[in-house]
Amino acid sequence: MAKVALITGSAVRIGREIACHLAAKGWNLALHFNSSKKEVLLLEDELKSGYPHQCFKVFRADLGMVDHVSLLVNQVIERMGSLDLLINNASVFVPGSLKVTTNEQLISHNMINYIAPVILIRDFANSSANGLIINITDTRITTNRGDYMAYSLSKKGVWDLTKMAALELGPNFRVNAIAPGAVLPPVGKNRIYLEKIAGNTPMKIPSGVISILKTLDYIIDNQDLTGQIIYCDGGSHLM
Ligand SMILES: NC(=O)c1ccc[n+]([C@@H]2O[C@H](COP(=O)([O-])OP(=O)(O)OC[C@H]3O[C@@H](n4cnc5c(N)ncnc54)[C@H](OP(=O)(O)O)[C@@H]3O)[C@@H](O)[C@H]2O)c1
Numbered sequence: 001m002a003k004v005a006l007i008t009g010s011a012v013r014i015g016r017e018i019a020c021h022l023a024a025k026g027w028n029l030a031l032h033f034n035s036s037k038k039e040v041l042l043l044e045d046e047l048k049s050g051y052p053h054q055c056f057k058v059f060r061a062d063l064g065m066v067d068h069v070s071l072l073v074n075q076v077i078e079r080m081g082s083l084d085l086l087i088n089n090a091s092v093f094v095p096g097s098l099k100v101t102t103n104e105q106l107i108s109h110n111m112i113n114y115i116a117p118v119i120l121i122r123d124f125a126n127s128s129a130n131g132l133i134i135n136i137t138d139t140r141i142t143t144n145r146g147d148y149m150a151y152s153l154s155k156k157g158v159w160d161l162t163k164m165a166a167l168e169l170g171p172n173f174r175v176n177a178i179a180p181g182a183v184l185p186p187v188g189k190n191r192i193y194l195e196k197i198a199g200n201t202p203m204k205i206p207s208g209v210i211s212i213l214k215t216l217d218y219i220i221d222n223q224d225l226t227g228q229i230i231y232c233d234g235g236s237h238l239m
Contacts, residue, residue, distance in 0.1 A: 002028045002054055004080045006073070008063065008120070009090030011036035013184055014136070016043060017209045018087060018216065023047045025217075028055040030076040030083070032090065034062050055080065063090055063116035064108055073123035085220070086124050088117035088135045088158070093186060097146045105150045113154035114161070121165050121175070130172040134219055135162050136212075139181040139233035159229055166227030174226040176219045181233025182206050202235030 005022050009015040011033040019029055020043075029047065033040040040058050047056045057079055061068040077083050091113050094105055121133055137158040140148065159177055166175040182197040183206060198206040211232035219225055231237045 002026055003084040004028045004030060004055075004076070004082050005085035005087060006030040006032060006059075006076050006083055006120075007087045007089055008032045008116070009034075011040035011043060014180070014209060014212065015087075015089045017213065018089060019043060019047070021213045021216065022085075023051050023054065023056070026051075026054065027085070028080060029057075030080050031056060031058045032072065033058060033060055034090070063112045066111070066115070066119070069116045069119045070123070073120055073127060077127055083124060083128055084131050086120055086131065086133045087216075088120060088133070090116070091136070091151075091155075093148065093151050095148050096150065098149045101149045106153075109150035109154040110157075113151065114157040117158060118161055121161070121169075125165075125169050125173055132220065133162075133165065133173060133175040134216065135159075135175070135177045137162075137177050137179045137229070139179045139231055139236045141179065142231075142237040143239075162229065163227050170226055174219075174223075176225055176227070177229040178212055178215050178219075179229055179231045179233060179237065180207065180212055181231070181236040183209055183212065183232070198234060200239070201233065202238060205234065207232050207234050 005027045007015055007019050010019045010031040031040055044056050044058050061072045063069055092109055135158050138155040140152045141156045141159050162175050162177040182194050185194045194206045215230045215232055
């Protein structure tokens with residue numbers, strides 16, 4: 001029977017690319033969304049017609065609300081039959097240095113980007129005999145730049161979470177992280193913005209989603225890999 005993956009924030013951008021990639025590899029998918037209802041329903045239709053023998057279902061949860069997060073894994077297992085792979089992709093990304101970051105920004109970044117993955121991993125580990133977890137963090141965790149203070153702190157936490165969960169949950173669960181660099185411009189910015197950032201990295205051009213998808217395959221196939229982070233960032237983490 002095809003295995004089941006839950007992808008948070010699957011309706012748009014990188015999450016959508018991950019969903020299409022895993023569907024093409026034969027996975028059944030729990031497509032999580034929050035506000036992108038139209039987009040997730042389009043994706044569901046597209047996947048159902050492209051892969052009629054696989055199962056695709058949508059799940060709404062506001063990861064900023066602890067009650068929603070606490071229900072998600074059980075809902076997926078109930079409706080999909082099992083869960084084999086959790087990809088913590090959903091995220092908020094709001095600029096702001098320490099001095100201007102509001103309490104609300106700190107709380108929302110912490111909840112959506114960091115606490116929600118902790119809860120989802122815990123619930124996955126408590127409800128399934130084995131599985132694989134892939135956390136999407138960010139190459140920014142290697143710097144102390146404060147231009148996205150709340151975001152960077154939350155993503156630094158995701159890397160520590162990855163290591164701690166890998167240590168506790170082995171051998172039945174593997175837990176790894178992917179740290180993209182400049183892959184897609186943030187909403188409101190264009191390709192020139194992205195190319196300017198990537199121009200300062202060793203590889204000089206934006207990494208592209210393909211780097212993330214190839215890394216996903218590598219992590220999924222490599223049964224010995226746990227507690228690792230792979231930077232898909234054109235070498236940005238070296239700077
Ligand atoms: N884009 C890049 O170049 C880049 C670079 C480094 C790291 N990353 C990381 O890669 C991942 C994907 O990046 P992206 O740019 O594709 O992300 P994105 O477009 O900024 O957001 C991805 C998803 O997060 C979901 N989300 C936001 N708030 C939520 C909430 N309260 N509850 C539930 N879901 C919520 C959204 O779901 P809805 O649309 O359904 O609301 C959205 O689809 C993120 O973890 C990001 O930090 C991206």
